[in-house]
Amino acid sequence: MQLQTFEAYLEAYELSTKNPEQFWHSIAEGFIWQQPWNKVLNWNFKDPTIQWFCNARLNITENCIDRHLPQKANTTAFIFEENESSNNHLHISYQQLHDEVCRLANVLKQLGVTKGNRVCIYMPMIPQAVYAMLACARIGAVHSVVFGGFSAQALVDRINDSQCKVVLTSDGAFRGNKKIPMKATVDEALQHCPSVTHTLVYNRTGDNVAKQEGRDFDWETETQKQPASCAPVYIDSEDPLFILYTSGSTGKPKGVVHSSGGYMVYTCYSFLNVFQYQANQVYWCTADVGWITGHSYITYGPLLAGATSVIFEGIPTYPNAGRFWEVIDKHQVNIFYTAPTAIRALEAAGLDFVKPYSLASLKVLGSVGEPINEEAWHWYDTNIGKNRCPIVDTWWQTETGGILISPLAGLTKTKPGFATLPLPGIQPVLVNDKGEEIEGNNVEGNLCIRFPWPSMIRTTFGDHERCRHNYFATYTNLYFTGDGCKRDEEGYYRITGRVDDVMNISGHRIGTAEVESAIDEHEDVVECAVVGYPHDIKGQGIYAYCIVPHTTKTEAELRQEILNSVTQLIGAIAKPDKIQFVKGLPKTRSGKIMRRILRKIAEGELSNLGDTSTLLDPTVIEEIVTGKL
Ligand code: PRX
Numbered sequence: 295m296q297l298q299t300f301e302a303y304l305e306a307y308e309l310s311t312k313n314p315e316q317f318w319h320s321i322a323e324g325f326i327w328q329q330p331w332n333k334v335l336n337w338n339f340k341d342p343t344i345q346w347f348c349n350a351r352l353n354i355t356e357n358c359i360d361r362h363l364p365q366k367a368n369t370t371a372f373i374f375e376e377n378e379s380s381n382n383h384l385h386i387s388y389q390q391l392h393d394e395v396c397r398l399a400n401v402l403k404q405l406g407v408t409k410g411n412r413v414c415i416y417m418p419m420i421p422q423a424v425y426a427m428l429a430c431a432r433i434g435a436v437h438s439v440v441f442g443g444f445s446a447q448a449l450v451d452r453i454n455d456s457q458c459k460v461v462l463t464s465d466g467a468f469r470g471n472k473k474i475p476m477k478a479t480v481d482e483a484l485q486h487c488p489s490v491t492h493t494l495v496y497n498r499t500g501d502n503v504a505k506q507e508g509r510d511f512d513w514e515t516e517t518q519k520q521p522a523s524c525a526p527v528y529i530d531s532e533d534p535l536f537i538l539y540t541s542g543s544t545g546k547p548k549g550v551v552h553s554s555g556g557y558m559v560y561t562c563y564s565f566l567n568v569f570q571y572q573a574n575q576v577y578w579c580t581a582d583v584g585w586i587t588g589h590s591y592i593t594y595g596p597l598l599a600g601a602t603s604v605i606f607e608g609i610p611t612y613p614n615a616g617r618f619w620e621v622i623d624k625h626q627v628n629i630f631y632t633a634p635t636a637i638r639a640l641e642a643a644g645l646d647f648v649k650p651y652s653l654a655s656l657k658v659l660g661s662v663g664e665p666i667n668e669e670a671w672h673w674y675d676t677n678i679g680k681n682r683c684p685i686v687d688t689w690w691q692t693e694t695g696g697i698l699i700s701p702l703a704g705l706t707k708t709k710p711g712f713a714t715l716p717l718p719g720i721q722p723v724l725v726n727d728k729g730e731e732i733e734g735n736n737v738e739g740n741l742c743i744r745f746p747w748p749s750m751i752r753t754t755f756g757d758h759e760r761c762r763h764n765y766f767a768t769y770t771n772l773y774f775t776g777d778g779c780k781r782d783e784e785g786y787y788r789i790t791g792r793v794d795d796v797m798n799i800s801g802h803r804i805g806t807a808e809v810e811s812a813i814d815e816h817e818d819v820v821e822c823a824v825v826g827y828p829h830d831i832k833g834q835g836i837y838a839y840c841i842v843p844h845t846t847k848t849e850a851e852l853r854q855e856i857l858n859s860v861t862q863l864i865g866a867i868a869k870p871d872k873i874q875f876v877k878g879l880p881k882t883r884s885g886k887i888m889r890r891i892l893r894k895i896a897e898g899e900l901s902n903l904g905d906t907s908t909l910l911d912p913t914v915i916e917e918i919v920t921g922k923l
Pocket residue numbers: 540586587661662663664665666687688689690691692693713775776777789790791792798801802803
């Protein structure tokens with residue numbers, strides 16, 4: 295399954311495009327299936343219908359855990375590094391992982407969860423979050439992890455959309471020098487979530503939290519009552535494994551649904567090949583389990599490969615900006631996978647925080663979530679990788695389930711800012727706005743994928759039409775990523791960023807429409823428009839233009855209230871960095887806001903605003919430009 299040379303990659307790539315069924319058939323044979331498939335692939339992008347390993351049956355946790363036990367019962371699956379540095383970090387072996395997952399799965403069963411039921415996971419970055427995902431998968435339940443930074447309202451929207459039955463949470467979370475309430479947020483949310491019958495609350499911070507009799511149960515008390523074995527429930531390869539909500543160009547986040555069999559095969563294959571993980575190495579992905587990176591490359595990919603990974607509860611800058619480097623030395627991390635925004639923040643903190651650490655254990659560095667600027671790439675390469683660790687700039691999305699375009703560490707020649715080449719099985723295409731394919735090299739266009747891959751999105755929960763419309767309707771017979779992309783003279787891919795109304799703030803995907811509807815909730819705001827603009831640390835910042843014709847408040851008061859509204863409705867990650875009050879917004883005669891112009895103004899490209907002749911009232915531009923923040 296693991297490619298050893300660049301030539302082997304080229305060969306695999308060729309086979310994977312000439313005969314994808316044969317290619318994936320042989321990869322899939324490396325897993326445990328309760329029943330094999332009778333057809334590798336059934337698909338069309340029109341509906342879309344995508345089925346991999348048709349009619350096969352499996353349980354992904356058997357592949358993540360049980361299959362490793364004969365050789366690896368005592369091997370560490372996870373090293374838990376707490377928020378506060380201490381010497382009593384926890385090593386969780388594959389056997390312990392098995393036992394914890396089984397106990398929790400038994401509790402879920404007792405709470406009435408059965409195959410196909412949805413379970414919401416709203417947890418800190420602690421091993422129990424991973425146990426929670428696997429416990430659901432053990433019994434064929436579908437998990438929906440909601441990032442711990444989302445607000446009660448965001449939780450309500452996500453729980454109700456997929457009608458979750460149970461919520462797994464904790465009393466609170468440690469994050470740097472703060473304690474974040476979690477159960478209190480869940481309590482607030484559950485006032486509006488009739489589908490939820492029970493919660494299970496892990497005691498992390500020890501804070502006294504309210505417990506509702508009959509509804510809320512204590513995690514440890516309940517798991518301790520259960521046996522450490524639970525037979526895996528076998529499900530169809532196409533049965534859903536999880537739902538993960540992500541932002542699109544409308545106000546309502548969509549529940550991306552991933553399947554079981556295809557997702558398993560691709561996350562393991564991509565993990566082993568991109569990072570070139572070798573037996574006994576220590577791997578660390580700093581993402582949160584609330585995002586797709588945490589799903590595919592903390593939980594499933596590494597466990598499927600039998601790897602040892604670090605789970606980190608803290609933040610990069612606590613107690614100081616040397617924390618990542620300290621953890622790398624402490625646990626002798628070989629493979630380190632993080633986001634450009636973290637790299638830029640740590641670069642800004644200065645080299646004094648790096649110097650005390652040797653970082654000699656590092657072999658491979660990774661980057662994910664947003665384009666990595668060349669300066670950050672070189673800083674990472676020089677100061678962290680000491681010019682001896684390949685950097686894998688991995689491009690992918692919540693919808694793709696796994697990494698699609700990336701160097702294979704040590705095999706593919708890297709180039710700063712380039713995600714380089716597609717993985718085997720991935721057929722990227724660049725198209726122009728008319729949907730015509732742009733062939734050859736040294737070209738730029740919208741990035742699409744021509745052929746299905748095993749871990750791709752199957753549907754958006756409860757609304758298949760939305761899935762079709764969003765990803766498969768823009769260009770005929772192509773999956774549209776929403777990203778712009780260049781292909782250089784060597785055929786290397788460089789992602790240039792979103793071409794739709796989705797922003798990428800510190801690697802978090804946030805829709806402009808979501809932020810707008812949160813701002814519009816403020817009673818004095820009659821209309822607003824939100825765009826992304828370049829930000830030194832976050833990659834993109836949020837710039838909001840708001841029309842407030844009448845108010846009794848000062849601008850400072852208004853700003854604070856708008857920020858509060860966004861925090862309450864979405865979460866602090868979506869707070870605008872800049873709020874400009876304007877009299878009008880640039881609109882076409884048909885009333886459409888011309889975001890292109892607002893984006894240019896926010897970017898500071900004032901001399902190049904493009905054609906403004908179609909505007910209803912061109913004078914608004916002048917006022918906006920004059921008041922630019
Ligand atoms: O714009 C691309 C950017 O992040 C988007 C996907 O966001 P999300 O679904 O939250 O998943 C993030 C983690 C996989 C993409 O459409 N993106 C992700 N990785 C890269 C990237 N842009 C440039 N280079 C990357 N390596």
